[in-house]
Amino acid sequence: MKQSKFMSLVESLVNIAVGFGISVAAQAFFLPLLGVHISLHANLSFALIMTVISIARQFVMRRIFEALHIRRPLSxxxxxxxxxxxxxxxxxxxxxxxxxxxxxxxxxxxxxxxxxxxxxxxxxxxxxxxxxxxxxxxxxxxxxxxxxxxxxxxxxxxxxxxxxxxxx
Structure with a gap:
């Protein structure tokens, strides 16, 4: 069944929030293991930058796939x-x-x-x-x-x- 626009928005926002949280947690865990120590503010800023890049990438890739007819919407x-x-x-x-x-x-x-x-x-x-x-x-x-x-x-x-x- 087709998802409503509101539920699509909710799904997207939850997906973004989860991705942001995973990014922050992964950086907090892995960067010190690599000998890199950054402040919480820097960690949050970097996670935000990467989240924006991820959203832009997803938008561009979806448009490319649709242009190439790789992903065709159903009538x-x-x-x-x-x-x-x-x-x-x-x-x-x-x-x-x-x-x-x-x-x-x-x-x-x-x-x-x-x-x-x-x-x-x-x-x-x-x-x-x-x-x-x-x-x-x-x-x-x-x-x-x-x-x-x-x-x-x-x-x-x-x-x-x-x-x-x-x-x-």
């Missing part, structure tokens, strides 16, 4: 699909072991049914390829159906990969 739709797949696993309990019980293609048929009928919220007829009973067919609107359908396709792909690893 809101992709984030929603990933969140839905995790919801299926964590809330519904549809784990890899659960999915492994279905014959090949069942999850893909369910995903395709949601994608093909996305936005048909009337639900007056069951899709031809829908693999389960009527009670499990729950269309909810175009985008939500596309998200669920894509997450089900991912579940089928994960099932395939898991079976391939096991040599089935």
């Amino acid at each position: 809101p739709f992709m984030q929603a699909v990933i969140a839905e797949r995790f919801r299926q696993i964590e809330v519904e309990g549809w784990s890899a072991d659960h999915d492994a019980k279905y014959p090949a293609g069942v999850l893909a048929k369910a995903g395709a049914s949601y994608a093909i009928h996305a936005g048909d919220t009337k639900g007056e007829h069951l899709p031809v390829y829908w693999p389960w009973d009527w009670e499990w067919w729950k269309p909810q609107g175009f985008r939500r159906d596309m998200v669920r359908g894509t997450a089900l396709m991912i579940a089928e792909g994960e099932k395939f990969d898991n079976e391939r690893k096991r040599g089935k």
Whole structure:
């Protein structure tokens, strides 16, 4: 799931504070072992300088990686699909072991049914390829159906990969 801007800020500030504290502690411990004795003020100043350099380095490297497409941000739709797949696993309990019980293609048929009928919220007829009973067919609107359908396709792909690893 996507992290809120506020939580991103909190995470960054905690990360910076922890890094600063580790730097101060490491300098206080290691510099005397090397025969270098500095005051607490000098230690704090040096740790602050190194923290600012670290923040700048991280900012520049992130921009370089994004420019080189090494780290690509996910679109809101992709984030929603990933969140839905995790919801299926964590809330519904549809784990890899659960999915492994279905014959090949069942999850893909369910995903395709949601994608093909996305936005048909009337639900007056069951899709031809829908693999389960009527009670499990729950269309909810175009985008939500596309998200669920894509997450089900991912579940089928994960099932395939898991079976391939096991040599089935």
